[in-house]
Amino acid sequence: MTFDRAIKIAPSILSADFANFGAEIRAIEAQGADWVHVDVMDGHFVPNLTFGPPAVKAFRPHVRTVMDVHLMIAPVDPYLDAFAEAGADIITAHIEAGPHIHRTLQAIRALGKKAGLALNPGTGLDAVGHLLDLCDMVLVMTVNPGFGGQKFIASQIDKVARLRTMIGDRPIHIQVDGGVTPDTAPLVAAAGADVLVAGSAVFKGGSVDAPAAYGTNIRAIRAAAEGARQAAAT
Ligand code: DX5
Ligand code: ZN
Numbered sequence: 001m002t003f004d005r006a007i008k009i010a011p012s013i014l015s016a017d018f019a020n021f022g023a024e025i026r027a028i029e030a031q032g033a034d035w036v037h038v039d040v041m042d043g044h045f046v047p048n049l050t051f052g053p054p055a056v057k058a059f060r061p062h063v064r065t066v067m068d069v070h071l072m073i074a075p076v077d078p079y080l081d082a083f084a085e086a087g088a089d090i091i092t093a094h095i096e097a098g099p100h101i102h103r104t105l106q107a108i109r110a111l112g113k114k115a116g117l118a119l120n121p122g123t124g125l126d127a128v129g130h131l132l133d134l135c136d137m138v139l140v141m142t143v144n145p146g147f148g149g150q151k152f153i154a155s156q157i158d159k160v161a162r163l164r165t166m167i168g169d170r171p172i173h174i175q176v177d178g179g180v181t182p183d184t185a186p187l188v189a190a191a192g193a194d195v196l197v198a199g200s201a202v203f204k205g206g207s208v209d210a211p212a213a214y215g216t217n218i219r220a221i222r223a224a225a226e227g228a229r230q231a232a233a234t
Pocket of ligand 1: 012014015037039070143144145146147148149150177178179180197198199200201
C-alpha cells in the first residue's frame, strides 16, 4: 500500500448480503470500491454481533484492493494475531476498548499490518497526540458504532478538521465511518477526511444480480467528496 490523500471509498460489507460475501466483495470492487471495510462486532463493546477471524479469512481471497478490518471488540489484544493471520491489511482498534491502546497499536505494527485508531463520537482528541506516531490511520466515527443505517453526527466534522491539523504532513489517513452519503461526504472531505466508509449508501438499490447501482452510488459519493475538496482548496 502506498500512501496518498486521494478520496477513497470503502464500502462496509455490513450492508452486504450475508449469504453472499464473496460475490458482494467482487461486485463492489468491480464497481469502483477502493477498499473493502470489514466490521467486526462482539456483542459486548458494541450491541451487535457480526463475524470473527474464520469469516474474515474466507473473505480474503475475494479482496483485490485493501482489506480494512474495523475491530469493535474488547478486549482486542488477544485477537490481533488471528485477524492478522486472516489477511487484514489494516487493523483498526478503538481507543475506548481498553486501557492499553498504545500497546495495541504497537502490536498491530509488529504483526506487519497498518494500524488504525478509532474514536467514538463522544471521545475527544486529547489522547491522540501521544498515539499519532503509531498510527497509519485515524477513524473518526460519525455514528455510535454497532449498526448500519444511522444518522450522521455533524459534531464530528470539527473533530476531523482539528485532527487534520494535528496530523500535518505525516502519512496518516483520516477515515470517517457512519451515515456517509452524497450529502454528508462533502462535509467530511472538506474537513480533511480521505477514506470514506459507506454501508447503506453504497448497497442501496443494488444486489449481486444488479450491481450497477453499487457503482452509481460509489461514484455519487466520490464526486460529492472530490467536489468539496476542490472547493475547499480554492
Ligand atoms: C458501524 C460500522 C459502519 C457501518 C456504516 O458500527 O462501523 O461501518 O457499517 O454503515 P452506514 O454507512 O450505513 O452508516
Ligand atoms: Zn466500520
